[in-house]
């Protein structure tokens with residue numbers, strides 16, 4: 001009988017905004033732990049999703065998308081967070097959209113080269129590639145660009161091929177005992193996850209109007225019998241934005257709160273009371289000190 005060494009380590013999930021990194025992390029973990037949005041920059045801070053196998057534990061670090069526009073302190077913070085995750089990782093899972101190679105992909109790949117870490121390429125969103133044969137030149141092109149350990153076509157949205165990633169990534173990790181308990185799928189605490197759910201509901205409705213202008217905090221979590229009581233605050237950077245989030249007659253904030261409450265109830269399988277407020281913190285997204293306080297520095 002041969003004994004297989006247990007391997008465990010960190011895999012940075014890198015790529016430009018909107019490539020589908022968080023969707024792929026959710027598919028690999030088999031549970032929704034990261035928020036997903038049509039709008040870029042859904043992910044703001046590194047979040048860990050854990051894939052447990054018989055002889056491996058892969059800790060995926062879902063980081064913000066890397067992009068070229070570095071104007072605001074928030075964008076700079078997102079970029080540096082993504083870079084740090086890549087530098088600290090044992091291996092990298094590079095996510096791109098099949099057939100849509102862009103400048104930001106090139107930048108992300110340059111960073112991966114700099115780290116010198118082994119990388120697996122996810123050629124994502126293949127549900128949009130027709131006919132199937134069109135994938136072959138895309139795979140060949142990717143092979144030209146970099147010496148990837150593996151290239152795996154996937155539709156993260158459909159959740160197919162998710163096990164193939166674990167099989168390709170596990171051998172790239174060091175021999176090590178588990179880093180987290182075997183039944184743990186994320187390192188995110190409940191209040192943080194709840195704040196992310198509120199932000200997802202906000203982005204769904206106002207992502208176009210307020211792409212970078214809001215953040216969410218959960219100020220209180222309390223269990224009262226069956227019920228979960230949560231107080232959350234949506235922080236905006238300007239008075240005019242407050243009006244947008246509140247909406248006419250408070251309708252917008254009500255719609256956001258009701259969508260978030262439903263998502264929270266589905267996740268926790270119990271009734272949720274969500275008290276949602278909108279407050280202003282002028283210029284928060286340009287303030288490096290505040291960003292670092294929020295864990296975005």
Ligand SMILES: Nc1nc2c(ncn2[C@@H]2O[C@H](COP(=O)(O)OP(=O)(O)OP(=O)(O)O)[C@@H](O)[C@H]2O)c(=O)[nH]1
Nearest residue numbers: 017018019020021022023037041042043065156157
């Ligand atoms: N058609 C299709 N859409 C996908 C697929 N994977 C992700 N998407 C969509 O692409 C959008 C972005 O997905 P995310 O997972 O939020 O992307 P991300 O790379 O995490 O983005 P940031 O966090 O902003 O960097 C969402 O609308 C997803 O539903 C896929 O395989 N096929």
Ligand SMILES: [Mg+2]
Nearest residue numbers: 021022042043
């Ligand atoms: Mg994301």
